[in-house]
Amino acid sequence: MASSLGDVIAVRRFEVFDQRWFAEASGDYNPLHTDDLAARRSIFGRTVVHGVHALLWALDAFLADRRTSVERISVVFRRPIFLDEEVEVVVAHEDDRRAEVQVRHESVVLLAARFDLAPASLRLGGRLLACDAEDGVSQSALDLDANAIAAASGHIPPYWHQRALHGVFRAAVNALGEDTVSLISSLSRLVGMECPGLHSLFAGFDVVLAAQDSDDGLRWTVKRFDDRVGAVRMEVRGPSLIGTVDAFVRPRPVEQPSCSQLHSLVDPKEFADMRALIVGGSRGLGEITAKLVSAGGGDSVITWHRGEEDACAVVDDIREAGGTARAIWLDASRPGAALGAEDPVPTHLFYFATPRISASRASAFDEALFRGFFAVYGTGFVGLLQALRVHGATRLAVFYPSTVFVDQPSGFAEYAAAKAAGEIVARSVGEFQPGLRVLVERLPRMRTDQTESLLAAQAEAPEHLMLQQIRRLSAL
Amino acid sequence: MVQNIHERLEAIFREVLGEDIELTDGLTAGAVDGWDSLAHVSIIYAVEEDFRIRFTQDEMVDLANVGELKACIARKLERVG
Numbered sequence: 001m002a003s004s005l006g007d008v009i010a011v012r013r014f015e016v017f018d019q020r021w022f023a024e025a026s027g028d029y030n031p032l033h034t035d036d037l038a039a040r041r042s043i044f045g046r047t048v049v050h051g052v053h054a055l056l057w058a059l060d061a062f063l064a065d066r067r068t069s070v071e072r073i074s075v076v077f078r079r080p081i082f083l084d085e086e087v088e089v090v091v092a093h094e095d096d097r098r099a100e101v102q103v104r105h106e107s108v109v110l111l112a113a114r115f116d117l118a119p120a121s122l123r124l125g126g127r128l129l130a131c132d133a134e135d136g137v138s139q140s141a142l143d144l145d146a147n148a149i150a151a152a153s154g155h156i157p158p159y160w161h162q163r164a165l166h167g168v169f170r171a172a173v174n175a176l177g178e179d180t181v182s183l184i185s186s187l188s189r190l191v192g193m194e195c196p197g198l199h200s201l202f203a204g205f206d207v208v209l210a211a212q213d214s215d216d217g218l219r220w221t222v223k224r225f226d227d228r229v230g231a232v233r234m235e236v237r238g239p240s241l242i243g244t245v246d247a248f249v250r251p252r253p254v255e256q257p258s259c260s261q262l263h264s265l266v267d268p269k270e271f272a273d274m275r276a277l278i279v280g281g282s283r284g285l286g287e288i289t290a291k292l293v294s295a296g297g298g299d300s301v302i303t304w305h306r307g308e309e310d311a312c313a314v315v316d317d318i319r320e321a322g323g324t325a326r327a328i329w330l331d332a333s334r335p336g337a338a339l340g341a342e343d344p345v346p347t348h349l350f351y352f353a354t355p356r357i358s359a360s361r362a363s364a365f366d367e368a369l370f371r372g373f374f375a376v377y378g379t380g381f382v383g384l385l386q387a388l389r390v391h392g393a394t395r396l397a398v399f400y401p402s403t404v405f406v407d408q409p410s411g412f413a414e415y416a417a418a419k420a421a422g423e424i425v426a427r428s429v430g431e432f433q434p435g436l437r438v439l440v441e442r443l444p445r446m447r448t449d450q451t452e453s454l455l456a457a458q459a460e461a462p463e464h465l466m467l468q469q470i471r472r473l474s475a476l
Numbered sequence: 477m478v479q480n481i482h483e484r485l486e487a488i489f490r491e492v493l494g495e496d497i498e499l500t501d502g503l504t505a506g507a508v509d510g511w512d513s514l515a516h517v518s519i520i521y522a523v524e525e526d527f528r529i530r531f532t533q534d535e536m537v538d539l540a541n542v543g544e545l546k547a548c549i550a551r552k553l554e555r556v557g
Contacts, residue, residue, distance in 0.1 A: 078510060109510060112494065203514050228533040229517055411506035
C-alpha cells in the first residue's frame with residue numbers, strides 16, 4: 001500500500017562508492033563529486049553528492065511507492081548533500097495532478113522537487129541506447145570563462161552505462177524508459193563537465209517529459225548568462241525531454257600571492273631570528289604567514305592535515321624564492337609529539353588550525369559541532385603547547401587568531417562560541433605559563449577558501465594584515 | 477508605494493521559498509531556512525522581473541536585510557518615475 005502524505009518513503013546515506021558509481025553512470029566526473037582533496041578547496045569544503053543522483057533516487061522512490069508516472073520534473077537543489085549523512089525522501093504535498101517531494105536531512109530541505117503526475121501507462125521510450133562506454137567519454141571537466149559560457153551550446157551523445165545502472169532506478173526506468181532516465185542523468189554531465197563545467201554548481205532544472213523531434217542525446221544552448229553572479233540558464237532538448245537548466249559558476253579556489261609577489265612588502269632580514277611553527281600552513285592565512293616569514297628571512301615549519309599537495313606547493317614556492325621551509329603532518333585535535341627530535345625548537349607559533357567552518361543545519365546550537373571546533377581551538381591548542389614545552393620550547397611567542405564572528409556569529413554559533421572559548425584558553429595559558437607570550441587577535445573576514453561563497457561578500461586580501469600581525473608578534 | 481512593495485515582496489518570497497514569511501525590515505537570510513545563495517538569486521531575479529528594475533552586482537551581494545532590499549527597490553522605482 002502506498003504511504004501517506006508526509007511519510008518518509010526512503011532513507012539512505014550516500015557513500016564514496018556511490019559517487020564513483022554515479023560518475024560512471026552519468027558521465028559527470030566533476031572533482032566536486034569524485035575528488036575529496038579538490039572538493040576540500042571548494043566553497044563546500046568537502047565532497048558533494050551529485051544533485052541529479054539524489055533527484056533520481058527520490059523520483060525512483062516516489063514512483064515505486066505510488067505506482068504512477070510523471071510528465072514534468074521541476075527541481076531545486078537547495079543545499080548540498082554530503083557523504084555519510086542520513087537523508088530521507090518525503091512527500092510533502094500531493095494532489096491528483098502533482099506531488100512535491102523533498103530530500104531532507106534532519107528536517108532541513110536539501111532538494112525540493114515537483115512532479116507533475118501522469119498515468120502509469122505513459123512510457124516514453126524504453127529502448128536501450130547504444131552507448132555503453134567508459135571509452136570515449138572524457139573524465140576531464142571543461143573550464144569555460146564568462147565569454148565562452150555566454151555563447152556556449154553543444155550536444156551530449158547518448159550515454160547509458162548499462163553495467164553501472166543495471167537494476168538501479170528500476171521504478172523510474174519502468175515508468176519513463178531507460179533513455180529518458182539516461183537523459184535526466186545527462187543533465188548532471190552537462191553542468192558538471194561541459195557548461196559551466198569544472199567550477200559549476202547545479203541550481204535546478206525544469207523539464208517536460210514528452211516526445212520531441214530531436215536526435216539522440218541531449219542538445220543544449222545557453223539562453224542567459226548573468227555575470228553579476230555567474231548564473232547560467234540553458235535550454236535542453238532530447239528525444240523525450242525538453243526544458244531549462246539553471247546553474248552557477250562556482251568561485252575558484254583562492255590563490256594566495258607567491259613568495260616573489262610578497263618580497264617587496266618585507267624587509268629581507270626583519271624576521272631573520274624567527275623559527276616559526278605554522279599550524280595549518282598549507283593554505284589560507286597560514287600559507288600567507290609562512291611566505292611572509294620566509295620573505296623576512298625566517299624559517300618555517302608548516303603543518304598540514306589533509307592538504308599534503310597544497311603544503312608541498314607552499315614549501316616549493318618558499319624554497320624557489322631562496323627561503324627555508326618544510327612541511328609536516330599534524331592532526332590539531334590530537335597534536336601529540338608534533339615535532340621530531342631532530343627538529344629545531346620553534347621561537348614562534350602561529351595557530352591557524354581549523355576544521356571546515358560550518359553551521360548547524362537543523363538546530364540553533366549543535367553541541368557536537370561545538371565540541372568538534374573546540375577540540376581544535378581549545379583542547380588541541382593546549383595539547384600542542386604542552387608538546388612543544390616537552391620539545392624545549394620554554395620561551396615561545398604565540399599568535400592565536402580569532403574572528404569577528406565572535407562579535408556577530410551570523411548563524412555560525414558553534415564556530416563563534418568555540419573561538420570565543422579558545423580566546424579565553426589562549427589568554428589563560430599565556431598568564432599561567434612563564435615564557436609564553438600570547439597575542440590574540442580577532443581577524444576580519446579575509447579572502448581564503450573558507451570565506452569564499454557563491455555570492456562574493458567583501459573580504460580583504462590577507463597579506464597586509466597578516467604582515468602587521470607577524471610584526472606585532474615579533475616585537476613581543 | 478512602500479506598502480505595495482512590501483506586499484509584492486511577500487508574494488515573491490512565498491513563491492521562491494515555498495512558504496509564508498513575515499517580512500520584517502530586519503529580517504536577514506541567515507534567519508530564514510531555505511534563503512540560501514541560490515534562493516537569494518532567485519528572489520533577486522523575481523524582484524527584477526516583477527518591478528522591472530535591475531540591481532548592480534554590488535547591490536545583489538551587499539543587501540543585508542529585507543529593509544535594505546525594500547529601500548533599494550524604492551530608490552530605483554523613484555529614479556524611473
